[in-house]
Amino acid sequence: MNEAQLINQLKNFRAIKLKPQEKHQRLKGLMAYCQSHPPLIQPAAPVSQPLWSKPWQLLQNLWHGYPLATTLALGSATLMITGGAVLFQLQQPTQPPMAELIPTPTLSPTPTNDPNNPQIKGLATEEQFLTEVDQLAAAVLPTSATNQQASNNDDGANNEQGNSDDQEQNQDDSTDDNDQDQQDQDQDNNDPQPTATPLPTPTPTSSATAADPEDTASTSPTPTPASEPTSTPTNAHVAPVANASLVATLSLPVDNPDGLTTAFSLTKKVDYIIEVRGTWTNKDGNQLVDAQWQSTDNWQTWQDHQVCSTHPHGHSKKHLDVIIDEKDIDWGTYNADHYYQTTLKGKNKPITFRIHDEDFDSHPPHWYDDNQGELEIKIWQLN
Protein backbone atom coordinates (compact mmCIF):
# COMPACT_ATOMS: atom_id res chain seq x y z
CA MET A 1 0.00 0.00 0.00
CA ASN A 2 1.52 3.32 -1.01
CA GLU A 3 1.14 6.61 0.82
CA ALA A 4 -1.54 8.04 -1.45
CA GLN A 5 -3.70 4.95 -1.03
CA LEU A 6 -3.23 5.08 2.71
CA ILE A 7 -4.22 8.74 2.85
CA ASN A 8 -7.32 8.02 0.80
CA GLN A 9 -8.33 5.26 3.14
CA LEU A 10 -7.75 7.43 6.18
CA LYS A 11 -10.00 10.10 4.70
CA ASN A 12 -12.80 7.56 4.72
CA PHE A 13 -12.95 7.89 8.49
CA ARG A 14 -14.69 11.19 7.84
CA ALA A 15 -17.82 9.17 7.21
CA ILE A 16 -18.12 8.66 10.95
CA LYS A 17 -20.52 11.28 12.18
CA LEU A 18 -22.90 11.93 15.01
CA LYS A 19 -26.29 10.37 14.44
CA PRO A 20 -28.68 13.09 13.20
CA GLN A 21 -31.06 12.46 16.10
CA GLU A 22 -28.21 12.60 18.58
CA LYS A 23 -26.94 15.78 16.99
CA HIS A 24 -30.38 17.30 17.23
CA GLN A 25 -30.70 16.39 20.88
CA ARG A 26 -27.26 17.65 21.72
CA LEU A 27 -27.89 20.89 19.89
CA LYS A 28 -31.08 21.40 21.86
CA GLY A 29 -29.20 20.73 25.06
CA LEU A 30 -26.45 23.09 24.06
CA MET A 31 -28.92 25.86 23.26
CA ALA A 32 -30.58 25.40 26.63
CA TYR A 33 -27.15 25.58 28.22
CA CYS A 34 -26.33 28.75 26.30
CA GLN A 35 -29.56 30.30 27.55
CA SER A 36 -28.82 29.57 31.17
CA HIS A 37 -25.07 30.18 31.05
CA PRO A 38 -24.08 33.43 29.36
CA PRO A 39 -20.45 33.73 28.28
CA LEU A 40 -18.08 34.86 30.99
CA ILE A 41 -16.92 38.42 30.61
CA GLN A 42 -13.20 38.53 31.09
CA PRO A 43 -11.85 41.30 33.33
CA ALA A 44 -9.68 43.92 31.68
CA ALA A 45 -5.97 43.41 32.28
CA PRO A 46 -4.56 45.68 34.98
CA VAL A 47 -2.78 48.71 33.54
CA SER A 48 0.92 48.53 34.27
CA GLN A 49 2.02 52.09 34.74
CA PRO A 50 3.93 53.52 37.68
CA LEU A 51 1.23 54.26 40.18
CA TRP A 52 3.34 56.75 42.07
CA SER A 53 2.73 59.02 39.12
CA LYS A 54 -0.87 59.27 40.37
CA PRO A 55 -0.63 59.77 44.13
CA TRP A 56 -4.36 60.16 44.63
CA GLN A 57 -5.09 56.85 42.84
CA LEU A 58 -2.38 55.22 44.88
CA LEU A 59 -4.04 56.44 48.03
CA GLN A 60 -7.38 55.03 46.84
CA ASN A 61 -5.85 51.67 45.97
CA LEU A 62 -4.23 51.50 49.34
CA TRP A 63 -7.45 52.34 51.06
CA HIS A 64 -9.45 49.66 49.20
CA GLY A 65 -6.87 47.03 48.49
CA TYR A 66 -4.49 46.99 51.39
CA PRO A 67 -6.24 47.25 54.74
CA LEU A 68 -3.02 46.44 56.57
CA ALA A 69 -1.25 49.38 55.06
CA THR A 70 -4.28 51.54 55.70
CA THR A 71 -4.45 50.51 59.36
CA LEU A 72 -0.83 51.35 59.77
CA ALA A 73 -1.44 54.57 58.05
CA LEU A 74 -4.04 55.60 60.57
CA GLY A 75 -1.23 56.22 63.00
CA SER A 76 0.84 58.32 60.68
CA ALA A 77 -0.11 59.84 57.33
CA THR A 78 3.51 60.14 56.24
CA LEU A 79 4.24 56.50 56.93
CA MET A 80 1.24 55.40 54.96
CA ILE A 81 2.24 57.10 51.75
CA THR A 82 5.89 56.12 51.89
CA GLY A 83 5.30 52.58 53.05
CA GLY A 84 2.35 52.22 50.70
CA ALA A 85 4.41 53.23 47.69
CA VAL A 86 7.03 50.61 48.51
CA LEU A 87 4.39 47.98 49.18
CA PHE A 88 2.64 48.75 45.96
CA GLN A 89 5.70 48.23 43.87
CA LEU A 90 6.07 44.77 45.36
CA GLN A 91 2.47 43.65 44.95
CA GLN A 92 -0.14 43.84 42.21
CA PRO A 93 -3.42 45.53 43.02
CA THR A 94 -5.95 43.09 44.36
CA GLN A 95 -8.39 41.83 41.73
CA PRO A 96 -12.02 41.83 42.71
CA PRO A 97 -13.20 38.31 43.55
CA MET A 98 -14.18 36.23 40.48
CA ALA A 99 -17.75 35.97 41.73
CA GLU A 100 -18.13 39.71 41.14
CA LEU A 101 -16.66 39.50 37.65
CA ILE A 102 -18.85 36.63 36.49
CA PRO A 103 -22.33 37.79 35.60
CA THR A 104 -25.08 35.87 37.32
CA PRO A 105 -26.48 33.29 34.90
CA THR A 106 -29.81 34.34 33.45
CA LEU A 107 -32.21 31.64 34.50
CA SER A 108 -35.17 33.56 33.26
CA PRO A 109 -36.50 32.10 30.02
CA THR A 110 -37.09 35.61 28.69
CA PRO A 111 -33.87 36.99 27.32
CA THR A 112 -33.38 40.67 26.93
CA ASN A 113 -33.31 42.55 23.68
CA ASP A 114 -31.20 45.32 25.06
CA PRO A 115 -28.30 45.68 22.60
CA ASN A 116 -26.03 46.87 25.39
CA ASN A 117 -26.65 43.85 27.54
CA PRO A 118 -23.81 41.36 27.11
CA GLN A 119 -26.08 38.47 27.93
CA ILE A 120 -28.37 36.56 25.63
CA LYS A 121 -30.28 38.68 23.21
CA GLY A 122 -32.17 38.53 19.99
CA LEU A 123 -34.93 36.12 21.00
CA ALA A 124 -38.01 37.51 22.63
CA THR A 125 -39.59 34.55 24.40
CA GLU A 126 -38.81 31.02 25.42
CA GLU A 127 -41.30 29.74 22.89
CA GLN A 128 -39.63 31.69 20.12
CA PHE A 129 -36.28 30.46 21.28
CA LEU A 130 -37.35 26.82 21.20
CA THR A 131 -38.85 27.29 17.77
CA GLU A 132 -35.58 28.74 16.57
CA VAL A 133 -33.67 25.81 18.03
CA ASP A 134 -35.96 23.34 16.33
CA GLN A 135 -35.59 25.15 13.06
CA LEU A 136 -31.84 25.15 13.33
CA ALA A 137 -31.75 21.52 14.34
CA ALA A 138 -34.12 20.58 11.54
CA ALA A 139 -31.26 20.99 9.11
CA VAL A 140 -29.59 17.90 10.56
CA LEU A 141 -32.73 15.81 10.92
CA PRO A 142 -34.42 13.71 8.26
CA THR A 143 -37.73 15.32 7.42
CA SER A 144 -39.67 12.18 8.31
CA ALA A 145 -38.35 12.19 11.86
CA THR A 146 -39.38 15.69 12.80
CA ASN A 147 -42.53 17.65 12.67
CA GLN A 148 -40.71 20.91 12.52
CA GLN A 149 -40.33 22.75 9.29
CA ALA A 150 -36.72 23.17 8.35
CA SER A 151 -35.58 26.73 8.26
CA ASN A 152 -33.64 27.59 5.16
CA ASN A 153 -32.37 30.94 6.20
CA ASP A 154 -28.96 29.59 7.18
CA ASP A 155 -25.98 30.59 5.17
CA GLY A 156 -24.64 28.39 2.39
CA ALA A 157 -22.06 26.42 4.29
CA ASN A 158 -24.51 25.26 6.88
CA ASN A 159 -27.18 24.43 4.40
CA GLU A 160 -24.68 22.36 2.55
CA GLN A 161 -23.73 20.57 5.74
CA GLY A 162 -27.31 19.99 6.71
CA ASN A 163 -28.30 18.74 3.31
CA SER A 164 -25.47 16.31 3.13
CA ASP A 165 -26.42 15.00 6.54
CA ASP A 166 -29.97 14.55 5.38
CA GLN A 167 -28.92 12.72 2.28
CA GLU A 168 -26.64 10.49 4.24
CA GLN A 169 -29.37 9.71 6.72
CA ASN A 170 -31.73 8.82 3.94
CA GLN A 171 -29.15 6.52 2.47
CA ASP A 172 -28.56 5.00 5.87
CA ASP A 173 -32.24 4.45 6.36
CA SER A 174 -32.58 2.70 3.08
CA THR A 175 -29.58 0.49 3.79
CA ASP A 176 -30.90 -0.28 7.22
CA ASP A 177 -34.26 -1.20 5.84
CA ASN A 178 -32.74 -3.51 3.32
CA ASP A 179 -30.72 -5.26 5.99
CA GLN A 180 -33.36 -5.54 8.60
CA ASP A 181 -36.35 -6.42 6.55
CA GLN A 182 -34.99 -9.04 4.25
CA GLN A 183 -37.32 -11.65 5.66
CA ASP A 184 -40.31 -9.43 5.23
CA GLN A 185 -39.32 -8.73 1.68
CA ASP A 186 -39.37 -12.43 1.00
CA GLN A 187 -42.90 -12.62 2.27
CA ASP A 188 -44.27 -9.51 0.74
CA ASN A 189 -42.10 -7.70 -1.72
CA ASN A 190 -44.57 -4.93 -2.31
CA ASP A 191 -45.01 -4.02 1.35
CA PRO A 192 -43.37 -0.84 2.51
CA GLN A 193 -40.50 -1.40 4.88
CA PRO A 194 -41.15 -0.47 8.50
CA THR A 195 -39.02 2.52 9.24
CA ALA A 196 -38.72 2.69 12.97
CA THR A 197 -37.23 6.11 13.31
CA PRO A 198 -36.98 7.33 16.87
CA LEU A 199 -38.51 10.73 17.35
CA PRO A 200 -36.48 13.29 19.21
CA THR A 201 -37.15 13.59 22.91
CA PRO A 202 -35.56 16.06 25.29
CA THR A 203 -32.39 14.75 26.79
CA PRO A 204 -29.79 15.84 29.32
CA THR A 205 -26.42 16.92 28.02
CA SER A 206 -23.97 16.21 30.69
CA SER A 207 -20.83 14.28 31.26
CA ALA A 208 -20.38 11.72 33.92
CA THR A 209 -19.88 8.04 34.13
CA ALA A 210 -21.82 5.18 35.47
CA ALA A 211 -21.08 1.56 35.92
CA ASP A 212 -23.31 -1.33 36.61
CA PRO A 213 -21.36 -3.58 38.92
CA GLU A 214 -23.08 -6.65 37.55
CA ASP A 215 -23.06 -5.93 33.86
CA THR A 216 -19.99 -3.80 33.34
CA ALA A 217 -18.81 -6.01 30.53
CA SER A 218 -21.96 -5.65 28.53
CA THR A 219 -23.01 -2.09 29.13
CA SER A 220 -21.70 1.25 28.11
CA PRO A 221 -21.36 4.10 30.59
CA THR A 222 -23.86 6.84 30.02
CA PRO A 223 -24.14 10.39 31.23
CA THR A 224 -25.48 11.25 34.61
CA PRO A 225 -26.91 14.71 34.78
CA ALA A 226 -25.80 17.10 37.46
CA SER A 227 -29.36 18.20 37.77
CA GLU A 228 -32.59 16.46 36.87
CA PRO A 229 -32.94 16.37 33.08
CA THR A 230 -35.73 18.12 31.29
CA SER A 231 -38.72 15.94 30.71
CA THR A 232 -41.10 15.37 27.90
CA PRO A 233 -44.70 16.41 28.42
CA THR A 234 -46.29 13.24 29.71
CA ASN A 235 -49.98 13.94 29.50
CA ALA A 236 -51.38 10.54 28.69
CA HIS A 237 -54.15 11.90 26.45
CA VAL A 238 -52.18 14.42 24.44
CA ALA A 239 -51.33 13.34 20.92
CA PRO A 240 -47.61 13.43 20.14
CA VAL A 241 -48.39 15.45 17.01
CA ALA A 242 -51.42 17.46 16.06
CA ASN A 243 -52.60 15.20 13.26
CA ALA A 244 -52.47 11.93 15.18
CA SER A 245 -55.38 9.92 16.47
CA LEU A 246 -55.19 7.32 19.20
CA VAL A 247 -55.68 3.78 17.93
CA ALA A 248 -55.04 1.72 21.04
CA THR A 249 -53.67 1.76 24.56
CA LEU A 250 -52.02 -1.48 25.59
CA SER A 251 -50.24 -2.94 28.60
CA LEU A 252 -47.16 -4.95 27.81
CA PRO A 253 -46.53 -7.65 30.43
CA VAL A 254 -42.79 -7.88 30.97
CA ASP A 255 -42.82 -11.43 32.33
CA ASN A 256 -44.27 -13.00 29.21
CA PRO A 257 -41.63 -14.28 26.77
CA ASP A 258 -44.15 -14.06 23.95
CA GLY A 259 -44.95 -10.44 24.60
CA LEU A 260 -48.11 -8.86 23.30
CA THR A 261 -49.59 -8.92 19.81
CA THR A 262 -52.16 -6.36 18.73
CA ALA A 263 -55.64 -7.71 18.01
CA PHE A 264 -55.84 -5.55 14.90
CA SER A 265 -53.74 -4.98 11.81
CA LEU A 266 -51.92 -1.78 11.14
CA THR A 267 -53.07 -0.39 7.81
CA LYS A 268 -50.63 -0.75 4.98
CA LYS A 269 -48.58 2.34 4.08
CA VAL A 270 -50.02 4.32 6.99
CA ASP A 271 -47.60 5.90 9.47
CA TYR A 272 -48.01 5.10 13.13
CA ILE A 273 -46.37 6.51 16.22
CA ILE A 274 -45.64 4.01 18.97
CA GLU A 275 -45.27 5.41 22.46
CA VAL A 276 -43.82 3.38 25.31
CA ARG A 277 -44.02 4.67 28.85
CA GLY A 278 -43.02 3.37 32.24
CA THR A 279 -40.49 1.15 33.95
CA TRP A 280 -40.34 -2.41 35.19
CA THR A 281 -38.06 -4.30 37.54
CA ASN A 282 -35.63 -7.06 36.76
CA LYS A 283 -33.55 -9.32 39.00
CA ASP A 284 -36.20 -9.29 41.73
CA GLY A 285 -36.30 -5.55 41.96
CA ASN A 286 -32.57 -4.89 41.85
CA GLN A 287 -32.62 -3.46 38.37
CA LEU A 288 -34.98 -0.86 36.95
CA VAL A 289 -35.61 -1.00 33.24
CA ASP A 290 -37.49 1.10 30.72
CA ALA A 291 -37.94 0.71 26.98
CA GLN A 292 -34.24 1.28 26.29
CA TRP A 293 -32.24 1.88 29.44
CA GLN A 294 -31.61 0.10 32.71
CA SER A 295 -30.34 1.22 36.10
CA THR A 296 -29.25 -0.37 39.34
CA ASP A 297 -29.20 2.80 41.41
CA ASN A 298 -32.70 4.15 41.01
CA TRP A 299 -31.82 6.07 37.83
CA GLN A 300 -28.94 8.01 39.31
CA THR A 301 -27.04 6.44 36.42
CA TRP A 302 -28.26 4.37 33.49
CA GLN A 303 -26.83 2.04 30.92
CA ASP A 304 -27.73 0.40 27.66
CA HIS A 305 -26.54 -2.99 26.56
CA GLN A 306 -24.04 -3.16 23.76
CA VAL A 307 -23.07 -6.16 21.66
CA CYS A 308 -20.54 -8.09 23.65
CA SER A 309 -19.50 -11.54 22.49
CA THR A 310 -17.29 -12.07 25.54
CA HIS A 311 -20.08 -11.61 28.05
CA PRO A 312 -21.02 -14.93 29.71
CA HIS A 313 -24.63 -14.47 28.64
CA GLY A 314 -23.74 -13.10 25.25
CA HIS A 315 -26.04 -10.14 25.64
CA SER A 316 -27.09 -8.54 22.43
CA LYS A 317 -27.59 -4.85 21.93
CA LYS A 318 -31.34 -5.15 22.35
CA HIS A 319 -31.13 -6.98 25.67
CA LEU A 320 -33.91 -5.79 28.00
CA ASP A 321 -35.23 -3.42 25.34
CA VAL A 322 -38.77 -3.30 24.04
CA ILE A 323 -38.61 -4.83 20.58
CA ILE A 324 -41.24 -4.73 17.86
CA ASP A 325 -41.71 -7.71 15.56
CA GLU A 326 -38.40 -9.11 16.83
CA LYS A 327 -36.53 -6.05 15.61
CA ASP A 328 -34.35 -3.86 17.77
CA ILE A 329 -35.69 -0.34 18.09
CA ASP A 330 -33.52 2.63 18.92
CA TRP A 331 -35.72 4.37 21.46
CA GLY A 332 -33.32 7.26 21.67
CA THR A 333 -31.52 8.93 24.50
CA TYR A 334 -32.46 8.54 28.14
CA ASN A 335 -35.67 10.24 29.21
CA ALA A 336 -36.28 10.87 32.89
CA ASP A 337 -40.01 10.28 32.38
CA HIS A 338 -39.27 6.94 30.71
CA TYR A 339 -41.32 8.02 27.75
CA TYR A 340 -40.10 7.03 24.32
CA GLN A 341 -41.56 6.96 20.87
CA THR A 342 -40.83 5.67 17.43
CA THR A 343 -42.57 5.62 14.08
CA LEU A 344 -43.35 2.74 11.79
CA LYS A 345 -45.38 1.99 8.70
CA GLY A 346 -48.28 -0.40 8.78
CA LYS A 347 -48.08 -3.63 6.78
CA ASN A 348 -51.67 -4.88 6.97
CA LYS A 349 -50.83 -7.16 9.85
CA PRO A 350 -50.72 -7.01 13.64
CA ILE A 351 -47.49 -6.15 15.41
CA THR A 352 -45.89 -7.82 18.38
CA PHE A 353 -44.19 -6.08 21.28
CA ARG A 354 -41.88 -8.00 23.52
CA ILE A 355 -39.25 -7.45 26.18
CA HIS A 356 -36.01 -8.94 24.91
CA ASP A 357 -34.73 -10.79 27.96
CA GLU A 358 -32.92 -13.70 26.45
CA ASP A 359 -29.74 -15.26 25.15
CA PHE A 360 -28.55 -14.94 21.57
CA ASP A 361 -29.99 -18.18 20.28
CA SER A 362 -32.27 -19.60 22.93
CA HIS A 363 -35.44 -18.36 24.54
CA PRO A 364 -35.14 -19.55 28.13
CA PRO A 365 -38.52 -18.67 29.63
CA HIS A 366 -37.18 -18.81 33.18
CA TRP A 367 -35.28 -15.60 32.49
CA TYR A 368 -38.62 -13.88 32.59
CA ASP A 369 -39.48 -15.22 36.05
CA ASP A 370 -37.92 -12.31 37.90
CA ASN A 371 -39.44 -9.64 35.67
CA GLN A 372 -42.13 -7.57 37.32
CA GLY A 373 -44.40 -4.84 36.05
CA GLU A 374 -45.80 -3.69 32.76
CA LEU A 375 -45.24 -0.92 30.25
CA GLU A 376 -47.90 1.27 28.75
CA ILE A 377 -47.97 1.33 24.96
CA LYS A 378 -50.00 3.73 22.88
CA ILE A 379 -50.43 3.43 19.15
CA TRP A 380 -51.24 6.65 17.30
CA GLN A 381 -52.18 6.82 13.68
CA LEU A 382 -50.92 9.75 11.66
CA ASN A 383 -53.71 11.22 9.58
Next chain:
Amino acid sequence: MAKQSDEQQQAKIEALVKKAQAGNTQAFAKIYQHFADSIYRFCLFKVSNKQDAQDLTSETFQRIWRFLDKYQQDNFRAYLFTTARNLIYDHYKKKAKENTTNLDDCSWLTDDEAKKQVNKLIDQETYKQLYRAMKQLPDHYREVIQLRIVEELSIKETTKVMNRSSVSVRVLQHRALKKLRKIMNQLTKKNQ
Protein backbone atom coordinates in the same frame (compact mmCIF):
# COMPACT_ATOMS: atom_id res chain seq x y z
CA MET B 1 -22.35 24.11 -5.13
CA ALA B 2 -18.65 24.70 -5.61
CA LYS B 3 -16.55 24.13 -2.57
CA GLN B 4 -15.68 27.36 -0.87
CA SER B 5 -12.08 28.26 -0.49
CA ASP B 6 -10.53 27.91 2.94
CA GLU B 7 -10.26 31.67 3.37
CA GLN B 8 -13.92 32.25 2.58
CA GLN B 9 -14.92 29.46 4.87
CA GLN B 10 -12.75 30.79 7.66
CA ALA B 11 -14.08 34.32 7.19
CA LYS B 12 -17.59 32.99 7.45
CA ILE B 13 -16.78 31.10 10.63
CA GLU B 14 -15.08 34.14 12.13
CA ALA B 15 -18.17 36.23 11.35
CA LEU B 16 -20.34 33.66 13.10
CA VAL B 17 -17.99 33.63 16.08
CA LYS B 18 -18.19 37.40 16.30
CA LYS B 19 -21.97 37.21 16.37
CA ALA B 20 -21.81 34.47 19.00
CA GLN B 21 -19.46 36.58 21.08
CA ALA B 22 -22.14 39.24 21.07
CA GLY B 23 -24.51 36.70 22.60
CA ASN B 24 -26.16 35.39 19.45
CA THR B 25 -27.06 31.76 20.19
CA GLN B 26 -28.28 31.11 16.67
CA ALA B 27 -24.84 31.88 15.30
CA PHE B 28 -23.38 29.52 17.86
CA ALA B 29 -25.84 26.81 16.82
CA LYS B 30 -24.55 27.17 13.27
CA ILE B 31 -21.00 26.83 14.50
CA TYR B 32 -22.02 23.67 16.32
CA GLN B 33 -23.64 22.22 13.23
CA HIS B 34 -20.55 22.93 11.23
CA PHE B 35 -17.97 21.45 13.59
CA ALA B 36 -19.79 18.89 15.74
CA ASP B 37 -18.94 15.90 13.55
CA SER B 38 -15.26 16.76 13.34
CA ILE B 39 -14.96 17.19 17.07
CA TYR B 40 -16.93 14.00 17.65
CA ARG B 41 -14.55 12.03 15.40
CA PHE B 42 -11.55 13.58 17.09
CA CYS B 43 -12.88 12.59 20.52
CA LEU B 44 -13.95 9.15 19.35
CA PHE B 45 -10.47 8.26 18.17
CA LYS B 46 -9.05 9.44 21.45
CA VAL B 47 -11.45 7.84 23.91
CA SER B 48 -12.74 4.93 21.80
CA ASN B 49 -16.12 5.14 23.44
CA LYS B 50 -19.09 6.51 21.61
CA GLN B 51 -20.94 7.83 24.64
CA ASP B 52 -17.87 9.53 26.07
CA ALA B 53 -17.09 11.02 22.68
CA GLN B 54 -20.59 12.47 22.44
CA ASP B 55 -20.34 13.91 25.93
CA LEU B 56 -16.93 15.36 25.25
CA THR B 57 -18.22 16.96 22.06
CA SER B 58 -21.03 18.64 23.95
CA GLU B 59 -18.69 19.65 26.73
CA THR B 60 -16.29 21.19 24.23
CA PHE B 61 -18.98 23.43 22.82
CA GLN B 62 -20.24 24.36 26.25
CA ARG B 63 -16.72 25.32 27.26
CA ILE B 64 -16.23 27.29 24.05
CA TRP B 65 -19.46 29.17 24.67
CA ARG B 66 -18.55 30.03 28.24
CA PHE B 67 -15.13 31.33 27.28
CA LEU B 68 -15.97 32.83 23.91
CA ASP B 69 -14.85 36.18 25.19
CA LYS B 70 -11.32 34.82 25.53
CA TYR B 71 -11.10 33.97 21.86
CA GLN B 72 -9.44 36.62 19.76
CA GLN B 73 -9.93 36.54 16.01
CA ASP B 74 -7.25 34.07 15.09
CA ASN B 75 -8.22 30.59 14.03
CA PHE B 76 -11.40 29.25 15.49
CA ARG B 77 -10.97 25.69 14.25
CA ALA B 78 -7.61 25.39 15.97
CA TYR B 79 -9.12 26.93 19.12
CA LEU B 80 -11.95 24.39 19.03
CA PHE B 81 -9.67 21.38 18.59
CA THR B 82 -7.33 22.65 21.30
CA THR B 83 -10.25 22.92 23.71
CA ALA B 84 -11.42 19.43 22.81
CA ARG B 85 -7.91 18.10 23.26
CA ASN B 86 -7.62 19.64 26.71
CA LEU B 87 -10.97 18.21 27.74
CA ILE B 88 -9.92 14.78 26.48
CA TYR B 89 -6.82 14.90 28.65
CA ASP B 90 -8.96 15.89 31.63
CA HIS B 91 -11.19 12.97 30.78
CA TYR B 92 -8.20 10.60 30.71
CA LYS B 93 -7.08 11.82 34.10
CA LYS B 94 -10.54 11.41 35.54
CA LYS B 95 -10.90 7.94 34.10
CA ALA B 96 -7.49 6.94 35.37
CA LYS B 97 -8.58 7.97 38.85
CA GLU B 98 -11.90 6.18 38.66
CA ASN B 99 -10.36 3.21 36.85
CA THR B 100 -13.75 2.04 35.70
CA THR B 101 -13.51 1.92 31.95
CA ASN B 102 -11.03 0.45 29.59
CA LEU B 103 -9.92 3.36 27.46
CA ASP B 104 -8.89 1.05 24.66
CA ASP B 105 -12.36 -0.36 24.42
CA CYS B 106 -13.24 -0.59 20.76
CA SER B 107 -16.87 -1.55 21.18
CA TRP B 108 -17.83 1.44 19.06
CA LEU B 109 -16.29 -0.39 16.14
CA THR B 110 -19.18 -2.79 16.28
CA ASP B 111 -21.66 0.02 16.44
CA ASP B 112 -24.15 -0.45 13.65
CA GLU B 113 -24.25 3.18 12.65
CA ALA B 114 -20.49 3.55 12.34
CA LYS B 115 -20.23 0.29 10.45
CA LYS B 116 -22.95 1.29 8.08
CA GLN B 117 -21.41 4.66 7.37
CA VAL B 118 -17.94 3.36 6.75
CA ASN B 119 -19.08 0.28 4.88
CA LYS B 120 -20.29 2.52 2.12
CA LEU B 121 -16.76 3.58 1.40
CA ILE B 122 -14.39 0.83 2.34
CA ASP B 123 -14.81 -2.79 3.11
CA GLN B 124 -15.14 -3.81 6.71
CA GLU B 125 -11.88 -5.71 6.88
CA THR B 126 -9.78 -2.78 5.67
CA TYR B 127 -11.59 -0.52 8.06
CA LYS B 128 -10.85 -2.77 11.00
CA GLN B 129 -7.28 -3.25 9.90
CA LEU B 130 -6.75 0.45 9.53
CA TYR B 131 -8.26 1.11 12.92
CA ARG B 132 -6.06 -1.56 14.51
CA ALA B 133 -3.02 -0.07 12.83
CA MET B 134 -3.98 3.39 14.05
CA LYS B 135 -4.34 2.01 17.57
CA GLN B 136 -0.80 0.67 17.43
CA LEU B 137 0.59 4.10 16.69
CA PRO B 138 1.91 6.29 19.48
CA ASP B 139 -0.60 8.87 20.59
CA HIS B 140 1.09 11.87 18.96
CA TYR B 141 1.41 10.02 15.64
CA ARG B 142 -2.24 9.14 15.69
CA GLU B 143 -3.15 12.68 16.60
CA VAL B 144 -1.19 14.25 13.77
CA ILE B 145 -2.72 11.85 11.26
CA GLN B 146 -6.17 12.61 12.50
CA LEU B 147 -5.73 16.35 12.47
CA ARG B 148 -3.79 16.66 9.23
CA ILE B 149 -5.36 13.94 7.11
CA VAL B 150 -8.77 13.03 8.47
CA GLU B 151 -9.79 16.56 9.52
CA GLU B 152 -7.57 18.36 7.01
CA LEU B 153 -6.25 20.99 9.39
CA SER B 154 -3.50 23.15 7.98
CA ILE B 155 0.04 22.95 9.31
CA LYS B 156 -0.51 26.26 11.09
CA GLU B 157 -3.66 25.02 12.76
CA THR B 158 -2.04 21.75 13.75
CA THR B 159 0.90 23.55 15.32
CA LYS B 160 -1.53 25.44 17.51
CA VAL B 161 -3.49 22.38 18.55
CA MET B 162 -0.46 20.20 19.22
CA ASN B 163 1.66 23.02 20.56
CA ARG B 164 4.57 22.18 18.28
CA SER B 165 6.55 24.00 15.63
CA SER B 166 5.59 23.64 11.98
CA VAL B 167 8.76 21.69 11.24
CA SER B 168 7.97 19.34 14.07
CA VAL B 169 4.46 18.79 12.75
CA ARG B 170 5.73 18.04 9.24
CA VAL B 171 8.31 15.59 10.52
CA LEU B 172 5.78 13.98 12.82
CA GLN B 173 3.30 13.54 9.99
CA HIS B 174 5.92 12.00 7.75
CA ARG B 175 7.01 9.56 10.43
CA ALA B 176 3.46 8.73 11.44
CA LEU B 177 2.44 7.88 7.89
CA LYS B 178 5.56 5.83 7.38
CA LYS B 179 4.91 3.87 10.54
CA LEU B 180 1.24 3.40 9.75
CA ARG B 181 2.09 2.10 6.30
CA LYS B 182 4.55 -0.32 7.82
CA ILE B 183 1.98 -1.60 10.31
CA MET B 184 -0.66 -1.92 7.61
CA ASN B 185 1.69 -3.93 5.40
CA GLN B 186 2.55 -6.18 8.32
CA LEU B 187 -1.10 -6.77 9.10
CA THR B 188 -1.87 -7.51 5.46
CA LYS B 189 0.98 -10.03 5.27
CA LYS B 190 -0.23 -11.68 8.48
CA ASN B 191 -3.72 -12.05 7.11
CA GLN B 192 -2.44 -13.54 3.88
